[in-house]
Amino acid sequence: MSVQAPAAGPMRAARPARPADSWLRRALRKHTYLFALALTVALLAINLAIQPNFGWTAQLASFAPLAVAAVASAPSIISGRGGIDMSIGPVMTLSAIVFAGYLAPAGLGGGIALPILMLLGGAIGAVNGLVIIWLRLTPIVVTLAMYFIVIGVNLKLAPTPVRLDDANWATSLAGNLGPVPGPLISLAIPVAIWALLGLTAFRRNLYAVGGNDATAFTAGVNVSAVRVIAFTLGGMFAGVAGLVLVALVRTADSSTSSSYTLIAIAAVALGGTSLAGGGGGITGALLGAASIFLVQSVLADAQMPQTWLPAVYGGLLIIAVVIGALVSGDRVRRTS
Amino acid sequence: MSATAQSGPGGVAPGGPAASPAGAGRPAVWKALVAAQRRFPLLQLVLLVAAFVAGVVTLPGFGGPLSIVSVLVIASLAGLASIGQTITILVGGFDLSVAGFIVAGGLIVTQLAERLHIGFWGSLLILIPGSFVLGGLVGYLSHRFRIQPLILTLAMGSLALGLVRGPTGLSVVGSAPAWLTGLASPISTTFGLPVPPILVIWVVVIIVMALFLRFTVAGRRVYLTGANPAAAEYSLVNTRLVWVLAFAFSAVCSSLTGVMLVSFSGNVDPNLGNPYLFISLAAVIVGGTIGGGPGDYTRTVVGALLLTVVTTVLVGHGLTSADQQIMYGVVILVAMAIYGRERRIRDRV
Numbered sequence: 189m190s191v192q193a194p195a196a197g198p199m200r201a202a203r204p205a206r207p208a209d210s211w212l213r214r215a216l217r218k219h220t221y222l223f224a225l226a227l228t229v230a231l232l233a234i235n236l237a238i239q240p241n242f243g244w245t246a247q248l249a250s251f252a253p254l255a256v257a258a259v260a261s262a263p264s265i266i267s268g269r270g271g272i273d274m275s276i277g278p279v280m281t282l283s284a285i286v287f288a289g290y291l292a293p294a295g296l297g298g299g300i301a302l303p304i305l306m307l308l309g310g311a312i313g314a315v316n317g318l319v320i321i322w323l324r325l326t327p328i329v330v331t332l333a334m335y336f337i338v339i340g341v342n343l344k345l346a347p348t349p350v351r352l353d354d355a356n357w358a359t360s361l362a363g364n365l366g367p368v369p370g371p372l373i374s375l376a377i378p379v380a381i382w383a384l385l386g387l388t389a390f391r392r393n394l395y396a397v398g399g400n401d402a403t404a405f406t407a408g409v410n411v412s413a414v415r416v417i418a419f420t421l422g423g424m425f426a427g428v429a430g431l432v433l434v435a436l437v438r439t440a441d442s443s444t445s446s447s448y449t450l451i452a453i454a455a456v457a458l459g460g461t462s463l464a465g466g467g468g469g470i471t472g473a474l475l476g477a478a479s480i481f482l483v484q485s486v487l488a489d490a491q492m493p494q495t496w497l498p499a500v501y502g503g504l505l506i507i508a509v510v511i512g513a514l515v516s517g518d519r520v521r522r523t524s
Numbered sequence: 525m526s527a528t529a530q531s532g533p534g535g536v537a538p539g540g541p542a543a544s545p546a547g548a549g550r551p552a553v554w555k556a557l558v559a560a561q562r563r564f565p566l567l568q569l570v571l572l573v574a575a576f577v578a579g580v581v582t583l584p585g586f587g588g589p590l591s592i593v594s595v596l597v598i599a600s601l602a603g604l605a606s607i608g609q610t611i612t613i614l615v616g617g618f619d620l621s622v623a624g625f626i627v628a629g630g631l632i633v634t635q636l637a638e639r640l641h642i643g644f645w646g647s648l649l650i651l652i653p654g655s656f657v658l659g660g661l662v663g664y665l666s667h668r669f670r671i672q673p674l675i676l677t678l679a680m681g682s683l684a685l686g687l688v689r690g691p692t693g694l695s696v697v698g699s700a701p702a703w704l705t706g707l708a709s710p711i712s713t714t715f716g717l718p719v720p721p722i723l724v725i726w727v728v729v730i731i732v733m734a735l736f737l738r739f740t741v742a743g744r745r746v747y748l749t750g751a752n753p754a755a756a757e758y759s760l761v762n763t764r765l766v767w768v769l770a771f772a773f774s775a776v777c778s779s780l781t782g783v784m785l786v787s788f789s790g791n792v793d794p795n796l797g798n799p800y801l802f803i804s805l806a807a808v809i810v811g812g813t814i815g816g817g818p819g820d821y822t823r824t825v826v827g828a829l830l831l832t833v834v835t836t837v838l839v840g841h842g843l844t845s846a847d848q849q850i851m852y853g854v855v856i857l858v859a860m861a862i863y864g865r866e867r868r869i870r871d872r873v
Contacts, residue, residue, distance in 0.1 A: 270672055319857065324865045326815075328618075328674060333853040333860075336802055340849030347846075402872050411869055450678055463672050498624075499686020505679035506665070513669035 220460030221472035223511065227458075228475050231482035238489055248371035249362035251481045253280070253433040257448045258455035258477040259378045259470045260425030264313075264327065265456055267418040268398035268465025271327040275316060276426045277449030278338035279309050283430025284440035285345050288352040298357060302377075305427040312338065313423020317416030327419075335449070342442035349441040352434050361435035374432045375474075378425045382470050385421075394418055399466030451501055455480050458508035480504060565812050565826045572830045579837040586840065593719065594710045599832035600726040601708070601788060603825050605781045606804040607733065608659075608774025610824045613808050614737075615770045616750040616816040617666070617673035622778045622804050623797030624681025625655055628688040629782025630792040633704075635692040644701050651779050658684050659775025663768035673771070684775075689794065708788040722784060733821035746770065750816035806852045807831055809859045831855070 216222050236242050257276055264273040283305045291301045312334065319330045352358065361370040385391050396404040397414045405411045429448070434440050453463075459476030461468025487500060560566050580587040605622060612619040629651055637647035662680045666673040706712045708722040717724075737743040748756040749766040756763050778797075785796055811827025813819025835848060843851070 270674075272672070272674065323857075323861045324868065325857075325860050326866065328672075329809075329856065329860050332805070333856040336849045336853035336856070340846045340851075340853065343846035343849065344844070401869060405869050450682065453675060454679070457675070463675060464670070493690065495692070496686055496690040498682040499690055502624075502679040502681070502683030502686060506676060506683065509671050509675055509679075510665060510669055513671055 216460070220462075220468050221475050222460070224459045224472055224475035224479055227479045228482065231479055231486065235482055235485055235489075238486070245364060245369040245371070247485070248369055248375075249436050251478065252362075252371040252374050253429055253436060254448065254451060254455065254481055255375055255474055255477040256378055256425060256429035256432050257452035258459070258473040259382070260422045260429055261452045261456050262461060262468070262470050262473045263394065263418040263421045263425075264316075264331075265453075265461055265463060266394055266398045266465055266468060267327075267415050268401060269327060270463070271320075271398075271415070271418065271465060272331065272453060272463065273313070273316065273419060273422045274328065274331040274449055275312065275334040275338055276422060276429075276452055277447060278335055278342060278445040279312050279423055279426040280430040280433055280448055281342050281440065281442060281445040282312075282338055282345070283309055283427045284434035285342055285350055285430075285442060287358070287431055288434050288438075288440040289346060289350040292352055292356050292358065301358075302428070302431060305431055306424040307427070309427025309430070310420045310424035313420040313426070314416060316423070317419035320419070321412040321415055327415075331419075335446075339442075339445045342445050346440060346442045349439045349443075352438045352440070354438065358431060358435040359438065361432060370435070371432070374428065374435070377428050379470065379474075381421070381424075390414065390417060395466055397466075450505065451480055452477075454501070454505035454508050457505070457512045460512055462512060463509065476508070561812075562818075565823050568811060568823075568826045568830050572826065572833060575830065575833045575837055579833065579840065583837065583840040586837070589718075590710060593723075595832055595836050596723055597708055597710050597720055597788070598836070599829045600722050601781070601784060602800070602803045602807055602832055603726055603828040604722075604729065604784055605778065605800040606807040606824045606828055607729065607781075607821065608777035609804040609808050610733075610813055610819070610821050611746060611770050612673065612677075612774045613813055613815050614746050614750045614817050614819060615766055616753065617663075617677075617767070617770070618815070619677045619771065619774045619778075619804075620674055620801060621659070621662070621677040621681030621684065621775060622781075623801040624683075624685040625659075625775050625778035626782035626785060626797030626800055627792065627794055628684040629655070629779030630786045630796055631688045631692055631782075632779070633783050634786055634792050636688065639692065644704070648783075651783075652776055655684065655775040655779040656772045660768045660772035662775070663771030664764065666771075667764045667767040677771070680775075684779075685794075704783070704787040705790055706787075708784060722787070730821065730825055737820050747817045752816075802849070802852050802856075803828075803831065806856055806859075809856050809863070812859070812863055814860075814863050 257280060260276050260280075261273055264271040286308060287301060287305060291304060296304070316327075316331055316334050319325065320327050323330075361374050363370050365373055382391075393404065393409045393414045394417075396407065396409055397411050401411050404414075430440075433448075455476035456468070456473045457463055457476065458479055459468060459472025459474070461472050461476075483500070483504065487497075492500070557566070585591055605626065609619050609622060632651045632654075633644055633647045636642075636650065637644055640646075642650075658680055662673065662676045665671060666676045706721070707725075708720055710720055712720045714721045714724050737746065745756070745761045745766055748759060748761050749763045753763050756766075781800070782792075782797065785800075786792055789796070807827040808819075808824050809827070810831060811819070811823035811825070813823050831852075835843070835851075838847070838851070
């Protein structure tokens with residue numbers, strides 16, 4: 189089974205030819221993140237206006253987990269065929285639990301712990317990818333199954349929340365590492381990896397596969413390898429996101445396993461990355477995450493009761509994906 | 525079903541690899557079994573009986589009448605939660621708003637009814653049109669903008685939950701009317717029969733769903749839309765309307781399941797719906813219904829029974845809720861590996 193965006197039927201063919209696109213629409217289509225950029229700037233201005241003491245480091249620290257989670261969700265979505273990685277949220281929590289419960293008590297420093305967490309997340313991502321290509325299943329079904337499995341593992345590993353020692357080095361990721369704000373460093377890790385991948389053929393191949401995997405296959409791209417790497421990357425970034433999260437909240441709680449899945453995807457969608465794949469990028473994901481974070485910040489400042497939050501997240505996500513679909517317009521639908 | 529809906533094999537070659545020429549060189553019995561499996565959830569029924577026998581042998585009292593009724597009540601809740609899921613999967617979608625609408629439904633008939641003094645039936649007047657509109661909106665948006673229903677349903681579930689929880693707040697007040705709690709209690713009776721009313725409701729629902737999908741025009745349109753949306757559109761099926769109604773129906777079913785769950789547990793927990801999200805998915809997939817068809821609600825019922833019996837037996841042997849989550853994940857993967865495989869990319873070029 190798979191999830192399909194409902195196909196373009198004859199009703200599309202019946203539609204009259206579209207008038208020439210406006211410059212705005214063309215610009216938005218070329219730089220899909222522009223909408224999120226404008227939104228971020230506007231929301232930032234509102235935030236700065238209503239919160240005179242907007243602590244940059246503290247705000248960045250609260251922003252970092254969502255930002256890294258959004259970046260982690262991006263590669264699999266770009267890889268197309270509905271490649272939404274539902275397991276990002278649970279893998280983050282798993283990474284947080286493993287760090288707070290096992291690596292931190294063992295006294296491991298950042299040089300060892302971070303690669304271990306990235307390997308752990310990457311391994312889960314790789315399993316997702318391999319199952320998808322070997323069993324030829326729809327990505328969403330596989331990652332959804334993995335979502336359940338990892339939540340179960342989290343519940344087993346940490347039936348009660350695990351506390352991270354306040355004196356642990358990782359807490360500086362949510363504060364200052366010398367003169368540099370810690371959150372900037374944790375944000376820099378996935379961004380740097382993504383930028384480095386830009387030097388290889390992988391990123392171009394990723395967009396090619398996401399745009400139309402059959403065409404990419406005919407052009408000689410190793411579609412399966414690209415897909416597996418995309419999911420592995422997402423898992424690795426989720427591993428980083430877990431560390432960032434536990435550095436901020438200082439507890440790893442298995443009951444929060446699913447909390448980041450929804451808004452991370454919303455951030456990617458709001459950032460202009462089409463959920464159909466083949467477009468967008470992590471700039472958009474970061475800006476989308478920033479928009480969502482700043483909305484939360486405004487709502488928190490306006491004393492919005494906790495119980496309304498699900499409605500806000502849900503509404504935001506719906507608006508985000510609809511705007512994303514409008515911005516990208518009626519993309520020429522790939523037919524295979 | 526493949527994501528490339530235009531060329532999807534959909535209802536034509538449903539069995540995927542099993543239906544392909546793989547049968548060549550296999551014994552005739554095997555071929556007959558594969559053919560039967562495609563028409564009928566044979567394997568699931570065999571496993572169901574095996575699981576039940578295993579339970580009777582290893583767990584004392586498992587075969588008793590009260591225990592069987594209890595298992596059936598739990599299965600009926602799972603089955604009722606999967607009605608909408610079955611339909612949305614048949615039209616080629618997915619519904620992850622089940623959990624949100626279940627809690628919203630439960631909260632409306634208990635807390636909101638209490639706060640607004642509108643009583644149980646008055647609250648249904650909010651519940652049913654409300655969930656119909658929200659669900660229909662999902663169907664419309666995902667069809668109009670070709671957005672994955674998965675994302676939209678997830679968001680809509682959250683929105684529905686928030687819309688109800690916002691006004692009712694964190695405090696839990698109000699509870700189900702007494703007659704409602706009798707609906708799903710295993711010791712209650714229906715018109716003198718020693719079965720709880722919820723089982724009677726479930727049986728009626730099963731029959732109605734089977735007749736609807738098989739013998740009504742609307743039911744056939746569900747299959748058409750799922751199997752090949754483009755072909756359905758050429759056959760003058762308004763696929764957008766089908767999507768809107770399918771998701772609206774699913775949302776209404778989920779929120780009414782929430783009402784049933786209140787009758788089962790007596791009160792509402794904000795996490796009440798979560799297990800039912802993956803139970804509903806697992807029941808549909810294990811039953812053998814795949815996206816865009818083929819499949820029907822009867823298969824889902826078998827899936828729900830199988831999962832409930834297996835879970836009950838395993839819980840009797842000390843399975844924790846964490847293990848259950850892992851088991852459902854693995855079960856979904858295994859079932860999909862049997863049913864829902866896609867074509868090779870080199871075959872799609």
